[in-house]
Amino acid sequence: MPNKTRKILLGTLVIALIGAGLWGLNRTAPGIAAGGVPVPVRVVQVLEQDVPRYVSGIGAVLSLHSVTIRPQIDGILTAIQVEEGQTVKAGDLLATLDDRSIKASLDQARAQLGQNQALLQVALVNLKRYQLLSVDDGVSKQTLDQQQALVNQLKATTQGDQAAITAAQVQLSYTQIHSPVTGRVGIRAVDAGNFLRVSDAQGLFSVTQIDPIAVEFSLPQQQLPTLHDLLEAKDPARVKAFIGNPDSSGTPLGEGRLSLIDNQVSATTGTIKVKAQFDNPKQTLWPGQLVNVEIQTGLTQNALVVPPQVVQRGLDNYFVYRVNGQHVETVPVQLVYQDTQQSIITGVNPGDTLVSDGQSRLKPGARIEVLGEPTAAQVQP
Numbered sequence: 001m002p003n004k005t006r007k008i009l010l011g012t013l014v015i016a017l018i019g020a021g022l023w024g025l026n027r028t029a030p031g032i033a034a035g036g037v038p039v040p041v042r043v044v045q046v047l048e049q050d051v052p053r054y055v056s057g058i059g060a061v062l063s064l065h066s067v068t069i070r071p072q073i074d075g076i077l078t079a080i081q082v083e084e085g086q087t088v089k090a091g092d093l094l095a096t097l098d099d100r101s102i103k104a105s106l107d108q109a110r111a112q113l114g115q116n117q118a119l120l121q122v123a124l125v126n127l128k129r130y131q132l133l134s135v136d137d138g139v140s141k142q143t144l145d146q147q148q149a150l151v152n153q154l155k156a157t158t159q160g161d162q163a164a165i166t167a168a169q170v171q172l173s174y175t176q177i178h179s180p181v182t183g184r185v186g187i188r189a190v191d192a193g194n195f196l197r198v199s200d201a202q203g204l205f206s207v208t209q210i211d212p213i214a215v216e217f218s219l220p221q222q223q224l225p226t227l228h229d230l231l232e233a234k235d236p237a238r239v240k241a242f243i244g245n246p247d248s249s250g251t252p253l254g255e256g257r258l259s260l261i262d263n264q265v266s267a268t269t270g271t272i273k274v275k276a277q278f279d280n281p282k283q284t285l286w287p288g289q290l291v292n293v294e295i296q297t298g299l300t301q302n303a304l305v306v307p308p309q310v311v312q313r314g315l316d317n318y319f320v321y322r323v324n325g326q327h328v329e330t331v332p333v334q335l336v337y338q339d340t341q342q343s344i345i346t347g348v349n350p351g352d353t354l355v356s357d358g359q360s361r362l363k364p365g366a367r368i369e370v371l372g373e374p375t376a377a378q379v380q381p
Contacts, residue, residue, distance in 0.1 A: 038369035041358035043323055044307060048350040051303040053337055054294050059217030059241070061289040063210070064277070065181040068203040069094060071196040072174040073102075080204070084188050088179045088207060095204060097196065099175035106168035113161035120154035127151050183209040208287055211280040215241055215256065217293045218271040226297050227261050227274060239276035241291045253284045253291060300337065303344045310356050311335060311343050320348065321355035321362055323370070328355060330364050 071077075075097040082094050127147045133139045186206040190196065196204075219227065230237035236257040243251040256278030265272050276293070278285055285291070311318050311333065318335050321328040333347035348354070355362065362368070 038326070038367045039358060039361045040369045040371050041321075041328075041355045041362070042371050043353045044310065044356045046348050046350055046352045046354060047305045048302055049305060050299060050301045051305055051337075051342065051344060052296050053298045053300060054339065055219060055223060055297050056292060056294045057217045057219055059215045059291055059293040061241075061285045061287055061291060062214045062216050062275075063183070063208045063287040064212060064214055065183065065209040066206060066287065067180050067183075067208075068206045069177060069179075070200070070203040071097060071177070071198060073097065073171055074197050075099075075101075075175065075195070077190060077192050077194050077196050077204070079192050080188065082185050084185055084205070086185045087183070087210075088185060089182045090179055092179045093176060094179050094185075094207075095177045097175040097177075099172055102168060102172045102175060106165065106172060109161060109164040109168050113158060113165060116154055116157045116161055120151065120158055123147065123151045123154050177204075179207050181207055181209055183207045210283050210287070212277055213280045213285050213287070214259070214275050214277050215239070215285070215291060215293060216273060216275045218266075218269070218273055219295075221265045221270050221272055223297070224261075224265070224272055227258070227272070230295075230297065231258055231261060238296055239278075240294045241278065241285060242294065243291060254278045254280060258295065300344055303336070304346060304348060304350060305342050305344060306354060307356055308338055308340070308343045310354050311338070311345060312359055318345070320345070321359055322348065323353040323355065323368065327365055327367055328362055 078096050078098050080095045082088055082092070088094065127144075127150075130139050130144045130147050134141070134144050184207070186208060188205045189202050190204050236259070239256045239258055241253045241256070243253060256276045258274065259277040260275040262273035262275075274295075276295075306320070310320055312320060314332075317332050319330045319332045322331045331348055333345040335343060335345055337344040355368070358368075
């Protein structure tokens with residue numbers, strides 16, 4: 001046989017052997033996945049327990065009372081009685097204004113009242129005398145009427161004087177500025193010695209209530225019926241505030257109660273504003289702060305709980321891989337509730353062992369190798 005023909009035959013044989021090897025691999029690959037070489041997986045056991053359900057959102061901390069302190073009369077600011085950042089109670093003296101001019105006006109009004117009261121007293125004595133003389137026609141009817149009119153005039157004058165005194169006393173009270181609420185004093189904008197006007201846009205400082213405090217947040221309008229039920233319940237729903245995520249990585253700031261649902265839904269966002277009130281003795285919540293909010297909307301009793309990664313999404317439904325001996329089987333389930341921590345499902349039994357990791361290489365009847373011991377599904381309380 002010529003060398004050229006021999007080389008051609010050898011090349012053809014090598015190609016045939018390679019093709020046969022590839023065909024053999026293709027024939028055995030399904031066998032490995034189906035039950036030949038076991039697929040390593042991790043598993044969990046279905047846990048039955050009562051599970052609270054939550055909805056979450058982003059909220060802003062608001063003070064229940066925040067007041068900007070402004071003067072009610074024009075005058076010189078003589079003294080500020082509090083320090084920036086100080087906690088004050090309702091009624092505490094905050095600042096004083098120059099009151100000398102108003103005191104002088106008050107003294108003048110009192111003097112005018114005294115003068116007119118003396119005139120009224122004389123007029124009343126004369127009226128009584130004229131009334132006695134009129135019985136015997138000692139004075140004319142016209143004189144008696146004129147004296148009666150003078151008495152009425154002086155009575156009206158004294159009433160006007162008394163009103164002037166009251167007005168001066170009110171103006172004098174404005175020279176001492178008292179706190180209308182219990183709260184914390186903000187940064188001072190005006191120093192003592194400045195002339196203040198009622199028309200000034202900038203106040204002296206603000207007093208903001210810190211404890212208790214409120215958090216306002218928005219939820220989807222679909223939650224409105226649930227929110228009504230929670231608000232009307234004997235014990236209003238608990239609301240938790242966090243910085244960060246409401247799990248172990250978040251920083252809890254406080255726990256309050258649902259207090260208010262806004263009177264309308266936003267037409268642009270389809271959300272409803274909700275407010276919760278918090279006791280804030282440690283002042284962990286601060287006005288203007290942005291926080292994550294979590295509110296408990298319900299409690300599912302005797303729920304079947306698994307981690308979220310256990311539930312797989314099929315074309316038409318949800319399913320899980322359940323361990324049956326050394327193999328797995330697919331079980332269709334219904335997803336009742338799901339969040340980042342757990343899923344509540346139906347269609348399996350408490351204690352069933354389900355695959356939690358490694359599902360991408362599985363199909364019904366596949367042989368598996370369990371890595372580690374099965375653990376019960378864990379949920380956050």
